[in-house]
Amino acid sequence: MMGAGPVPIPAKVAAANSIVINHLGGAMLRIIEQVKAMSRYVFQTESLHILGVAGPGSAAMEMAIANLIEPDDVVLSVSNGFFSDRLADMSERVGGNVICLKIEEGQAADPQLVEAAIISHHPKILTIVQGETSNTVCNAALPAICLAAKIANCLVIVDAVCTLSAMPLNMDAWGIDAVITGGQKGLSCIPGVSLVAFSNNAWDKITTRSDTLHHWCLDAKLADKFWYQSSYHYTAPVSGIMAIHEALRLVCQESLPSRFDRHLKCSLALQAGILGLGLSLSVDKAARLNSVIGIHVTDELNQKDILKHISREYQVEISGSFGLDIIRIGQMGEQCRVHNIFRTLHALGSTIKELGGAANLPQGVAMFERTLQEYKPVFSSLNV
Numbered sequence: 001m002m003g004a005g006p007v008p009i010p011a012k013v014a015a016a017n018s019i020v021i022n023h024l025g026g027a028m029l030r031i032i033e034q035v036k037a038m039s040r041y042v043f044q045t046e047s048l049h050i051l052g053v054a055g056p057g058s059a060a061m062e063m064a065i066a067n068l069i070e071p072d073d074v075v076l077s078v079s080n081g082f083f084s085d086r087l088a089d090m091s092e093r094v095g096g097n098v099i100c101l102k103i104e105e106g107q108a109a110d111p112q113l114v115e116a117a118i119i120s121h122h123p124k125i126l127t128i129v130q131g132e133t134s135n136t137v138c139n140a141a142l143p144a145i146c147l148a149a150k151i152a153n154c155l156v157i158v159d160a161v162c163t164l165s166a167m168p169l170n171m172d173a174w175g176i177d178a179v180i181t182g183g184q185k186g187l188s189c190i191p192g193v194s195l196v197a198f199s200n201n202a203w204d205k206i207t208t209r210s211d212t213l214h215h216w217c218l219d220a221k222l223a224d225k226f227w228y229q230s231s232y233h234y235t236a237p238v239s240g241i242m243a244i245h246e247a248l249r250l251v252c253q254e255s256l257p258s259r260f261d262r263h264l265k266c267s268l269a270l271q272a273g274i275l276g277l278g279l280s281l282s283v284d285k286a287a288r289l290n291s292v293i294g295i296h297v298t299d300e301l302n303q304k305d306i307l308k309h310i311s312r313e314y315q316v317e318i319s320g321s322f323g324l325d326i327i328r329i330g331q332m333g334e335q336c337r338v339h340n341i342f343r344t345l346h347a348l349g350s351t352i353k354e355l356g357g358a359a360n361l362p363q364g365v366a367m368f369e370r371t372l373q374e375y376k377p378v379f380s381s382l383n384v
């Protein structure tokens, strides 16, 4: 599974996911305390408002949106594509007055443009993705954008579903008010259990608003009962929480700096390999997401044929895209193992040749290998 998610999970996560225990007992209490403690490290926050959600990444997005946006609040949605538009759509549905700042296809959000939009519209909330999985763009200027929002007293919601633990995200240092992640991408866990971290400012807004939320399952004040008061909200997805506990433990054990280096090294090697095959990447380096990359499909080949062939002949699954003529390969969590990336590169080059296209496999493999060997750790002093 080398597509845009879900991604393969470690055997230990699969084993943890086979356990069901009492959802309110002493063992669960300790598990929850540890999930929160490990999440604080992974989100880089001291927040005491980290909540789990039984649901997809989208449910965590909706939890952040529904709790932080009151009817008629002005919301500035930075729109890079499919998932950032989902944040805007959700914001509209809860009654937000949404202003969409459309970013040119293939470009990252320019912090000066976002700042100008903040100054002219005075939003109470800004929504943005760190990585736009759909078109493989990364908003690398996220810290500057968060700072501009903070100065204007605007709360920032960041979707980090495909990026958390794959690249740096410093919730407290960057001043983010809600960070969302799902299980099945960066964390290399199962789909269906997600996490949201709220800042103190965000929590103030949640606890001081006077209306009653239309959402019951996603009401953060009700979820707080389970996550901080060891009492019943709804029956927690026990086995999913066991899985996310194990996935977080593996992140902590590896440490974030080593994990970031493992991801960057594998991604850069794959990118070099793809260019070596003679193919081109859909996003320029400055805006390129290093956790899912997009590859242009040459004119004579069909995207669907490539996906079908590589799956049938090589048992490698990769993704198409939502409307764009690109294929996408993921580098999240367990996908970022050299053997997985190598096998994918070989399978892609072979597939293209077998379908009658041109791919220079020896050169692709050589550039892949050279990039691996010449990689210098950026985040850690350790050899990865």
Ligand SMILES: *Cc1c(COP(=O)(O)O)cnc(C)c1O
Pocket: 005, 056, 057, 058, 059, 083, 129, 131, 132, 133, 134, 159, 160, 161, 162, 182, 185, 191, 192
């Ligand atoms: C996958 C993804 C989502 C949605 O996650 P689901 O689990 O499919 O709901 C949201 N945002 C981003 C950036 C994603 O990559």
